[in-house]
Amino acid sequence: xxxxxxxxxxxxxxxxxxxxxxxxxxxxxxxxxxxxxxxxxxxxxxxxxxxxxxxxxxxxxxxxxxxxxxxxxxxxxxxxxxxxxxxxxxxxxxxxxxxxxxxxxxxxxxxxxxxxxxxxxxxxxxxxxxxxxxxxxxxxxxxxxxxxxxxxxxxxxxxxxxxxxxxxxxxxxxxxxxxxxxxxxxxxxxxxxxxxxxxxxxxxxxxxxxxxxxxxxxxxxxxxxxxxxxxxxxxxxxxxxxxxxxxxxxxxxxxxxxxxxxxxxxxxxxxxxxxxxxxxxxxxxxxxxxxxxxxxxxxxxxxxxxxxxxxxxxxxxxxxxxxxxxxxxxxxxxxxxxxxxxxxxxxxxxxxxxxxxxxxxxxxxxxxxxxxxxxxxxxxxxxxxxxxxxxxxxxxxxxxxxxxxxxxxxxxxxxxxxxxxxxxxxxxxxxxxxxxxxxxxxxxx
Amino acid sequence: xxxxxxxxxxxxxxxxxxxxxxxxxxxxxxxxxxxxxxxxxxxxxxxxxxxxxxxxxxxxxxxxxxxxxxxxxxxxxxxxxxxxxxxxxxxxxxxxxxxxxxxxxxxxxxxxxxxxxxxxxxxxxxxxxxxxxxxxxxxxxxxxxxxxxxxxxxxxxxxxxxxxxxxxxxxxxxxxxxxxxxxxxxxxxxxxxxxxxxxxxxxxxxxxxxxxxxxxxxxxxxxxxxxxxxxxxxxxxxxxxxxxxxxxxxxxxxxxxxxxxxxxxxxxxxxxxxxxxxxxxxxxxxxxxxxxxxxxxxxxxxxxxxxxxxxxxxxxxxxxxxxxxxxxxxxxxxxxxxxxxxxxxxxxxxxxxxxxxxxxxxxxxxxxxxxxxxxxxxxxxxxxxxxxxxxxxxxxxxxxxxxxxxxxxxxxxxxxxxxxxxxxxxxxxxxxxxxxxxxxxxxxx
Numbered sequence: 001x002x003x004x005x006x007x008x009x010x011x012x013x014x015x016x017x018x019x020x021x022x023x024x025x026x027x028x029x030x031x032x033x034x035x036x037x038x039x040x041x042x043x044x045x046x047x048x049x050x051x052x053x054x055x056x057x058x059x060x061x062x063x064x065x066x067x068x069x070x071x072x073x074x075x076x077x078x079x080x081x082x083x084x085x086x087x088x089x090x091x092x093x094x095x096x097x098x099x100x101x102x103x104x105x106x107x108x109x110x111x112x113x114x115x116x117x118x119x120x121x122x123x124x125x126x127x128x129x130x131x132x133x134x135x136x137x138x139x140x141x142x143x144x145x146x147x148x149x150x151x152x153x154x155x156x157x158x159x160x161x162x163x164x165x166x167x168x169x170x171x172x173x174x175x176x177x178x179x180x181x182x183x184x185x186x187x188x189x190x191x192x193x194x195x196x197x198x199x200x201x202x203x204x205x206x207x208x209x210x211x212x213x214x215x216x217x218x219x220x221x222x223x224x225x226x227x228x229x230x231x232x233x234x235x236x237x238x239x240x241x242x243x244x245x246x247x248x249x250x251x252x253x254x255x256x257x258x259x260x261x262x263x264x265x266x267x268x269x270x271x272x273x274x275x276x277x278x279x280x281x282x283x284x285x286x287x288x289x290x291x292x293x294x295x296x297x298x299x300x301x302x303x304x305x306x307x308x309x310x311x312x313x314x315x316x317x318x319x320x321x322x323x324x325x326x327x328x329x330x331x332x333x334x335x336x337x338x339x340x341x342x343x344x345x346x347x348x349x350x351x352x353x354x355x356x357x358x359x360x361x362x363x364x365x366x367x368x369x370x371x372x373x374x375x376x377x378x379x380x381x382x383x384x385x386x387x388x389x390x391x392x393x394x395x396x397x398x399x400x401x402x403x404x405x406x407x408x409x410x411x412x413x414x415x416x417x418x419x420x421x422x423x424x425x426x427x428x429x430x431x432x433x434x435x436x437x438x439x440x441x442x443x444x445x
Numbered sequence: 446x447x448x449x450x451x452x453x454x455x456x457x458x459x460x461x462x463x464x465x466x467x468x469x470x471x472x473x474x475x476x477x478x479x480x481x482x483x484x485x486x487x488x489x490x491x492x493x494x495x496x497x498x499x500x501x502x503x504x505x506x507x508x509x510x511x512x513x514x515x516x517x518x519x520x521x522x523x524x525x526x527x528x529x530x531x532x533x534x535x536x537x538x539x540x541x542x543x544x545x546x547x548x549x550x551x552x553x554x555x556x557x558x559x560x561x562x563x564x565x566x567x568x569x570x571x572x573x574x575x576x577x578x579x580x581x582x583x584x585x586x587x588x589x590x591x592x593x594x595x596x597x598x599x600x601x602x603x604x605x606x607x608x609x610x611x612x613x614x615x616x617x618x619x620x621x622x623x624x625x626x627x628x629x630x631x632x633x634x635x636x637x638x639x640x641x642x643x644x645x646x647x648x649x650x651x652x653x654x655x656x657x658x659x660x661x662x663x664x665x666x667x668x669x670x671x672x673x674x675x676x677x678x679x680x681x682x683x684x685x686x687x688x689x690x691x692x693x694x695x696x697x698x699x700x701x702x703x704x705x706x707x708x709x710x711x712x713x714x715x716x717x718x719x720x721x722x723x724x725x726x727x728x729x730x731x732x733x734x735x736x737x738x739x740x741x742x743x744x745x746x747x748x749x750x751x752x753x754x755x756x757x758x759x760x761x762x763x764x765x766x767x768x769x770x771x772x773x774x775x776x777x778x779x780x781x782x783x784x785x786x787x788x789x790x791x792x793x794x795x796x797x798x799x800x801x802x803x804x805x806x807x808x809x810x811x812x813x814x815x816x817x818x819x820x821x822x823x824x825x826x827x828x829x830x831x832x833x834x835x836x837x838x839x840x841x842x843x844x845x846x847x848x849x850x851x852x853x854x855x856x857x858x859x860x861x862x863x864x865x866x867x868x869x870x871x872x873x874x875x876x877x878x879x880x881x882x883x884x885x886x887x888x889x890x
Contacts, residue, residue, distance in 0.1 A: 210880070
């Protein structure tokens, strides 16, 4: 049966569908008629014989074609064409799952697919990043690409599960905001019914407001940075895993919550994405029972930087990552006490020395992954902090109202999802692990 | 100890914190010193005695003050001020949880809070919607408001849990897009590095592309509609619960997936938000094993509308809701077969009569809650559909590439989170259940 542009619908199905991963359940069973549905992942034509590998969401299965008419059909079933396959199970220790499908009826579901931009069946591909990104809807089908996102999806699951188990409430806060207040720079502006609005750079203000409501909150959602630099670690839109909690003693309680979240993300990866871990040979970190913490001052000493440096350079972060590995056998290192001058106005100062802050960065294998800390919680402190920075209060009206009506000491953190995944798979460019990246030059697909 | 603008930090705590809901564990136990942390929810001053109700994320607990100095302090502990309370447990069958806290030391964590816009302790409040929305960061603290969002949070949990258990992969797709393609109208435009970009009206195109990658996908995230009408059921930004799945026979498989999701959402509400259900006296729907389905043609007959009506009016939907309740004892009704002229170009026609479509709406208690259906999956069909509508292909390039490379028959649906919650609590206006609503007139807080 040659494929046509409009083959007849395949329903009602003759048989319920069997997933590729489930053909292994027929090992040792009598030959059984089954139906697979999936993509033609690979064809190998030998003399008088063809192997067709079918890929579906569960994995791959092998189909063996010997019938001359079916062999002629295989020539037209180009890679990525979707098909139904009805055939008999047959043991073959060489086939994926130990079972292959023989004597198949092949029912194409579309016209033959166009040649894909990369060969899906090759274990690795040599396509450059522009090809991968330009053709994302197709190149993400490669099993190694799929696997990268499975790590991301499992991480989101672990993030939420951990926080839900500690009575955090999930929130969804607006991405359209009135003021470009949080940093001023790098904000996208939106035509909002003839007025100007902005895209939120983070849910920071809203998650703090929601601490006043729910005490402990989290949000997984997009954040927007009009990042004018073309770097391997910045995106114009990325997924932020945000948490915020009230009634803390200080930022160390936030570090403890972060540790639990990281442990939960790692646990979820082991549980839900083990085949991705295996395929990509990912070195999944161990999360220590307590994250090692050093003060910013100590960090400068360790890397041999002048004691008045206000920030850590990427090279410093790498050196600290190596130090944490050697000294603490830890892939993670918390640096607390960042200078107040480099932190946002809502940051709580270190009580015994207000040059430093009760805030921290988490380095993961020598790269900044998380920023967090304790926030101010008293209205008067907000007024003082904004005034000291020469800012008017009026753009902060709704935010400040929260603090006039009683707020607990609180703090939180934000994890960049793509940055986390990139570091897990040692991607050179964060775009390799972003489903459809957005940057200075890229707005499609 | 009078409150001061900058009270000393309360850490290190003398005692680990006890949640308000956990004071009940001291029923029958010897008097024990405990520490509560929370908001002053209510003060009741009697002669020589005051009751202070403390609210935290778990509920409320009662503190009894008799000491003259502490009584004077209570006068300054205005409602919503955050406090630590250290005191002794004491049985009192009239107190929440059967235990109250006596002989308390009250440690304010901030200055006295300003008078809140509504009284949190009143079981219901009579504030109008503008007051509620203008002061959202505070008014959402009211237990009835909190409870509404707990229904939403539990619903999101149930949505994800159901789909993850059916091997759907969570995706996060870009909200900044290149073309205003999906409907053309009602799109927000963004200044994107000097070019024009748009805010995605839905993840529709991306979730379809991702069916090519993962076969079954879901996303929970914001969508944006530049809705120029000021109605009680539309928002400029809302949370969309999206799912899409491949290798379906037709849209009835999508309806089956939707049923499971609704059942999972309801189950999660019972499990995780039972106190919210009780407080709000919510009539949680029963989800039948199979959702009743009628054809659009039948729907017109049932409501007595002319057979050439292309759409259902709100009054029709209400009548159909009543019909479903009476005929099928169901709060849900699926109307399938909507006229193709009223559906998006990617909609799959009904195979035996292409005037109708393989798409559906789900009515929940007489209100449209979900739109879904089978999509086209063949490249040629997309070219024909767009051409017939007089549209150029070039703005759809990345999307169309997906279909040139093999796609299965697929479909999906989208649930509006706020609309679902609004219907559950019988809110007159969708803004009552939206954390920080955005509309024609409102961009803050």
